[in-house]
Amino acid sequence: MRPLLLALPSCLVACATPDPALRLRLEPLPSPTSSSLRGVCAVTSEIAFVSGADGTCLRTLDGGQSWQPCTPDAAHARDLRDIHAFDALHAVVMAVGSPALLLHTANGGATWQTAWRDNRPEAFLDAIDFIDSQTGFAFGDPIDGHFVTLRTNDGGITWQPTAPAPKPLPGEAAFAASGTCVTVLPGGDALIATGGGEVARVLRNTNRGTHWQTHTTPLRSGTPSRGAFSLATHNRRAIAVGGDYQTPGDPFANIALSDNGGQTWRAATGHPPNGYRSAVAFVPRTNGRVAVCTGETGTDISHDRGESWQPLEGPGYHALSFAPDGTGYAVGANGRIAKLTPSKS
Numbered sequence: 001m002r003p004l005l006l007a008l009p010s011c012l013v014a015c016a017t018p019d020p021a022l023r024l025r026l027e028p029l030p031s032p033t034s035s036s037l038r039g040v041c042a043v044t045s046e047i048a049f050v051s052g053a054d055g056t057c058l059r060t061l062d063g064g065q066s067w068q069p070c071t072p073d074a075a076h077a078r079d080l081r082d083i084h085a086f087d088a089l090h091a092v093v094m095a096v097g098s099p100a101l102l103l104h105t106a107n108g109g110a111t112w113q114t115a116w117r118d119n120r121p122e123a124f125l126d127a128i129d130f131i132d133s134q135t136g137f138a139f140g141d142p143i144d145g146h147f148v149t150l151r152t153n154d155g156g157i158t159w160q161p162t163a164p165a166p167k168p169l170p171g172e173a174a175f176a177a178s179g180t181c182v183t184v185l186p187g188g189d190a191l192i193a194t195g196g197g198e199v200a201r202v203l204r205n206t207n208r209g210t211h212w213q214t215h216t217t218p219l220r221s222g223t224p225s226r227g228a229f230s231l232a233t234h235n236r237r238a239i240a241v242g243g244d245y246q247t248p249g250d251p252f253a254n255i256a257l258s259d260n261g262g263q264t265w266r267a268a269t270g271h272p273p274n275g276y277r278s279a280v281a282f283v284p285r286t287n288g289r290v291a292v293c294t295g296e297t298g299t300d301i302s303h304d305r306g307e308s309w310q311p312l313e314g315p316g317y318h319a320l321s322f323a324p325d326g327t328g329y330a331v332g333a334n335g336r337i338a339k340l341t342p343s344k345s
C-alpha cells in the first residue's frame with residue numbers, strides 16, 4: 001500500500017500561521033504479527049513499543065523497519081492492552097483480566113518484574129498513563145462497587161491505591177480499546193473517560209490522588225457499548241472521542257470538547273469524525289491546533305483544535321501515539337502498524 005500524504009497546517013510553537021507545505025505521511029510498516037494490537041507508545045521517531053492480544057509485545061529501534069519481540073514471561077497468551085515506554089530500555093505494560101498485571105522492564109523487555117497484581121476474578125484494567133518518567137496513573141473497572149485506581153511516583157516500579165473514586169453509575173466502566181481512556185496532566189492530575197452507563201463521564205483525580213471530581217459529557221451513552229473511549233489534552237483544551245463500538249459507522253455524538261481542562265464539556269461545532277473512534281491525540285509541534293483520531297472504520301484529522309474533522313483515505317486503527325518530535329505510530333487489527341511523520345514536500 002502506498003503512503004498517504006495528508007495536508008496539515010504547520011502551527012509549530014514558533015509559528016502562528018499555517019504552512020500548507022507541511023504534510024503528514026501515513027506509511028504502513030512491516031509487522032511480525034497478525035494479532036490485534038491495541039497498545040502503542042512512540043518514544044522518538046526511531047523508538048516505539050506496541051502491545052496486544054496473544055501476549056504480543058514488540059519494540060522497534062529503527063523507526064519501525066524491524067520489530068523485536070519482548071513479551072514478559074508472566075504474560076504469554078495474555079491480552080496486553082496498554083504499554084508506556086520512557087526510553088529504549090524502560091517501559092510498563094498492562095495485562096487486562098484476572099490476574100490483572102502491571103509489569104516493569106529496565107532492559108528493553110529482556111526481563112520484566114511484576115509491579116502490581118490483582119488476582120480477583122473480576123479484575124480488569126483499562127489504561128495507564130504517565131506525565132513524566134516518575135508520575136503515572138492506572139485505572140480499572142469497578143469491583144464490589146469501586147473503581148480500581150492506582151498511582152505511581154517511581155516510574156511504575158511500585159503502585160499505590162488512590163483515594164476511592166466516586167461511586168460508578170449503574171453499568172459504568174471504562175473501555176480498554178486503546179489504552180487512552182486515561183490521561184495524566186501536568187501537575188499530576190488524571191482524567192479518566194468512562195462509558196457503559198446512563199451518561200458518559202470524565203472523572204478527575206486531583207491533589208496527588210486525594211480528591212475526585214466528576215464531569216458529564218455529551219457523548220453517546222445509555223448502553224454497555226457506548227461512551228467516552230479516549231482523551232487528549234493540550235493546555236486547557238481537551239478532546240474526548242467515542243461513540244458506539246457495536247455500530248462503528250455511526251458518527252452520532254462521538255466527539256466532545258472542553259475549554260477548561262476537562263471541567264465542562266460541549267459538542268464540537270463542526271463536522272464530526274466519520275464513525276466510532278477509539279483513540280485521539282494532539283499532534284506535537286502544532287501548538288494544539290492539529291489532532292488525529294482513529295477507529296475501526298477510519299482515521300480523521302482536525303486542523304482547528306477538534307472543532308471539525310475530515311476523514312482520511314485508508315484503514316482505521318485501534319490506537320495511536322505521537323513522540324514529542326511529532327512522529328506518530330498507529331496500531332490496529334491483524335497486526336497492522338503504521339507510521340505518521342510530518343514532513344516538508
